[in-house]
Every structure is written in structure tokens, then in C-alpha cells.
Amino acid sequence: xxxxxxxxxxxxxxxxxxxxxxxxxxxxxxxxxxxxxxxxxxxxxxxxxxxxxxxxxxxxxxxxxxxxxxxxxxxxxxxxxxxxxxxxxxxxxxxxxxxxxxxxxxxxxx
Amino acid sequence: xxxxxxxxxxxxxxxxxxxxxxxxxxxxxxxxxxxxxxxxxxxxxxxxxxxxxxxxxxxxxxxxxxxxxxxxxxxxxxxxxxxxxxxxxxxxxxxxxxxxxxxxxxxxxxxxxxxxxxxxx
Numbered sequence: 001x002x003x004x005x006x007x008x009x010x011x012x013x014x015x016x017x018x019x020x021x022x023x024x025x026x027x028x029x030x031x032x033x034x035x036x037x038x039x040x041x042x043x044x045x046x047x048x049x050x051x052x053x054x055x056x057x058x059x060x061x062x063x064x065x066x067x068x069x070x071x072x073x074x075x076x077x078x079x080x081x082x083x084x085x086x087x088x089x090x091x092x093x094x095x096x097x098x099x100x101x102x103x104x105x106x107x108x109x110x
Numbered sequence: 111x112x113x114x115x116x117x118x119x120x121x122x123x124x125x126x127x128x129x130x131x132x133x134x135x136x137x138x139x140x141x142x143x144x145x146x147x148x149x150x151x152x153x154x155x156x157x158x159x160x161x162x163x164x165x166x167x168x169x170x171x172x173x174x175x176x177x178x179x180x181x182x183x184x185x186x187x188x189x190x191x192x193x194x195x196x197x198x199x200x201x202x203x204x205x206x207x208x209x210x211x212x213x214x215x216x217x218x219x220x221x222x223x224x225x226x227x228x229x230x231x
Binding site for chain 2: 090
């Protein structure tokens with residue numbers, strides 16, 4: 001049972017937009033920024049969004065993030081086949097004094 | 111470019127202690143603003159934070175693992191290590207070492223490739 005709640009799956013057709021939600025609590029998302037990770041099968045997570053809405057260099061601007069209260073979301077526009085992956089949210093938890101993660105959302109590009 | 115590489119056994123027997131080491135290159139484990147963590151991912155499941163060590167040597171671990179966790183650092187080798195005792199099948203997972211960067215806001219910006227640890231007799 002993950003501390004942050006994500007839908008287990010999402011899907012979309014190429015070219016369209018999909019959003020993935022992440023819900024937490026006051027001690028994590030409510031108090032700190034949210035990071036998003038993309039994980040291709042058999043590989044380590046890759047930082048996709050940090051500080052809730054910032055992209056590391058090299059991440060296409062098709063990927064965007066937002067946060068409101070104790071929830072956050074990742075949006076992917078202009079969906080491409082290579083976007084098919086698992087997406088996880090993460091936030092620092094002040095009560096735990098450590099990282100908490102979502103269970104991951106498997107994105108399928110139809 | 112910072113790189114992290116895990117090393118350790120791929121198979122551990124139930125009740126034994128897992129020992130993993132993470133070798134860091136391209137950066138120092140003694141640098142300020144960084145925490146060094148262990149994170150795991152059971153097959154088909156989400157990520158779980160295990161423990162971290164900060165640049166001063168302070169540590170913290172996930173209370174869900176009770177007192178089974180020990181994390182340590184060897185600055186002379188630029189490595190940090192994890193020991194997880196009393197292993198059971200539930201500890202079967204891919205174990206990652208990772209860096210938390212506290213500049214501006216906390217983010218895990220670098221990960222090792224991960225190492226699969228299976229608990230089985």
C-alpha cells in the first residue's frame with residue numbers, strides 16, 4: 001500500500017493529452033513539492049518533473065506538472081508511442097522524514 | 111555526470127542479512143546538499159524508500175522496516191552501504207541506490223541501475 005495514491009493505469013491515443021493524478025496528505029504533498037518519474041521496463045526511474053512543475057534539461061515540454069493542496073498531476077500532451085511507461089509521483093514526507101511514493105501508473109498508448 | 115552503481119548478492123537465504131554497496135562516481139558522498147538513499151521496488155509494485163544518510167553522516171530509515179536497517183558510508187572509497195537483516199520473501203525486490211538533491215527543493219536526481227535481490231532457500 002503506497003502512501004501516495006495514483007491510478008494503476010491510464011491510456012490515450014497518439015497525439016492526444018493524458019493526465020495522471022497523485023493524491024497525498026498534509027505531511028507530504030501538502031508541505032512539499034512533487035517529483036514525477038518515468039520508468040521504462042527493466043530500467044531505473046528517470047526524473048521527469050521536479051519542484052511540482054519544473055522539467056530537467058532534455059525533458060520535452062510535452063510533459064508538465066501541477067500541484068494544488070494535497071494533490072498533484074502530470075500531463076502529457078501530443079502523446080507518442082515512446083511515452084508508454086510507468087509513471088510514479090514522489091514527495092518528501094515531513095512526518096516520516098523520508099521519501100514517499102505513489103504506486104505507479106502504467107501508461108498505454110493505444 | 112554523477113553515476114551510482116550497486117553491488118551485492120543477487121540471492122539471499124531467508125533470515126540472512128543482505129549487504130549492498132553503492133559506489134558513487136562524478137561526485138562526493140561528503141558533498142553538502144545531498145542525501146544518499148536506498149530505495150527498493152518489489153516485482154510489479156511501487157517504489158519504497160528504505161533509508162538515507164546525509165552529508166554529515168546522519169541517518170534515518172523507514173519505520174516500516176523496524177530496526178532491520180543499517181546504512182553506513184566509506185568516504186575513502188566514495189561508497190555507502192546498506193545492511194538489511196532477517197530477510198524474508200517479502201524483501202525480494204530491485205534495490206536502488208540514489209541521490210537526493212536538496213538544492214531549491216528535494217528531488218532524487220540520480221539513480222543506480224538497480225540490482226535484483228531474491229530471497230529464497
